[in-house]
Amino acid sequence: MIKINLYFASRLGRANRFSKAMQRTDMHSIITSEYAVYFDMDAYQALNDHLDKITYSKIFVLVDENTRKNCLPLFWQSVNGSKSMQIVEIVSGEIHKNIETCLQVWNTLSDFDADRKSLLINLGGGVITDLGGFVASTFKRGIDFINIPTTLLAMVDASVGGKTGVDLGPLKNQIGVINQPEMVLVITDFLSTVEPRQLQSGFAEMLKHGLIQDAPYWEVLKKVSDFNGLDELIHRSVQIKNQVVIQDPTEQHLRKILNFGHTLGHAIESYFLESGSHELLLHGEAIAIGMVMEAYLSFRLTELPEDQLTDITDSFVNRYGKVEFSKEDIPQILSLLKFDKKNSHGNINFVLLDAIGSPRIDVQIPENLLMEAFTYYTEQ
């Protein structure tokens, strides 16, 4: 169900527009291949400048019930007070990241006379930015959109790269396009609205950035326990992802390294989403398991030293705990692997590590080694 609420930003003052932001460390904007990621104090300024420059016929803000309640008021305080915007609300949760929800949003945009010169601002976590980006990219063959990630996961992962899309049944992100937003605003104030478990989930992607590109960064990250003051680390993570994506936007080669932990992680996440019998696993929690298992595969097949395998395993198990798999779970998880978008010609390709910071792409894994990886994880 979509509820429509009409807000008029002009009712809200612009006081405090900079006062909050000024207390923070200033971080330079990161220019991606086609658009910019703005941080904190620069972010609202960039948005307001953009809205002054481009005359949109209508502006829509996509939220869920949580970001409407927790993030929208903060957003109103700082956005250009003269613009009126319409709020489109969808129900939160990965389970709603599907074509049915897209249909609801497309119909709502249509009912409210959105046209080709309308703008969609996606204010929320990865479900909102992925789904909203897809809806905007396909509505009347593409309207402008801006992403304002409000979760740690969305800030360090969805904010750069242009991947949009939704799930197809239990299969994640099967339907989508690569398309760039007009800009991305990373406003770390929103993290105060995110639950600790969700912060930990997002942190898994940051740990991944260390593992695939930056061993010293990994050393810093693995010791982080306080999630206040993450700003500079978030900036570093966006930088790493951006450097990778700029070199290979359509994932022909280098960009594949961002999938470390995701080949098994996605299958585990899909399986937990699909089977009613398991507790829901957050994305970061699933890829944390995936990274332990793929580190094990790296130890067995590529050159990852045993002490680094132990370091990775301990770091993740201490931080995320352990998930139990039954004997029945494992073959069902493996059967989901073939749907991973990274695969082609019936082969399953993994990203492995030669060392922390040194990834290797397109490694094929014999099925018995996959079983061993599950055994390794469960024996921790």
Add this chain to the structure above:
Amino acid sequence: MIKINLYFASRLGRANRFSKAMQRTDMHSIITSEYAVYFDMDAYQALNDHLDKITYSKIFVLVDENTRKNCLPLFWQSVNGSKSMQIVEIVSGEIHKNIETCLQVWNTLSDFDADRKSLLINLGGGVITDLGGFVASTFKRGIDFINIPTTLLAMVDASVGGKTGVDLGPLKNQIGVINQPEMVLVITDFLSTVEPRQLQSGFAEMLKHGLIQDAPYWEVLKKVSDFNGLDELIHRSVQIKNQVVIQDPTEQHLRKILNFGHTLGHAIESYFLESGSHELLLHGEAIAIGMVMEAYLSFRLTELPEDQLTDITDSFVNRYGKVEFSKEDIPQILSLLKFDKKNSHGNINFVLLDAIGSPRIDVQIPENLLMEAFTYYTEQ
């Protein structure tokens, strides 16, 4: 409902591969901005060369019940015999050009292990090429596709330009992306499978090409009554559309001229599709009405001479007959205008003619003149 049939092209011989094509006039391939349109004898050669060059993991052919029966056998005769392909069948008709059908095809591709290196060949009319192009462009964020239009309308309209998409309820092509196929094959042999009424419908787009770009071509076209031997005219139409699209692929300015007749035509088509009480109007039949009305607007607002208005009106009314509108129909049709993708900021922009062959874009029309245009048409 999607039925899956597995065919193995290798069971079919390659005899006659060139014998038919050699009887035709050879026409040069038209190179578009990003891909080529191949005609007749060149077309199968180009497809076979492509399939030899690129190793696709799987090849799917999207058909409906008509093109499976009428076009697929012809296709098999000429396609590379060593490739196996899987057939995905959807139910024919504009009414099925929607997201539900996309979901069926996405799920079928997924069930049959399509991956990023798979190819979708769209064999059919505009519904198949538009919907298939959208499905391919969004499956796993985009797989290769090839269009083989089998109707006149699809050959001269859908074959160039990269517009893909589906309808949203009664609103045509509201959901889609601009994305280019690997190649387009125009094989006029397929026209022998098309009913006369459908040929006339497609011919309306060719008449439009004359009106917007080429007065001598219009003079030739308006006298055509025999639809055998259209090959060179089809080639000319593809050329005209291509010249326009190359200069403005994303429809910022020049490409808008292709919408002549479509602003009112689309609204009329949508209305007839939506209201159960009217006979279904084919696309070309609807834009034929739209072109008469927009020619009238051109006479009133721009510089179209009266004798040219009469020429246009007579040509379309003689060819397509007249459609009756009741007093209740007209306001409902006008209310659909605002959804046209060409519109923004609440204004409705028309493409009009200063003369046959000389279009003018972005003309705004007062509502009372729209009523007059309906009156003009109904009084013919």
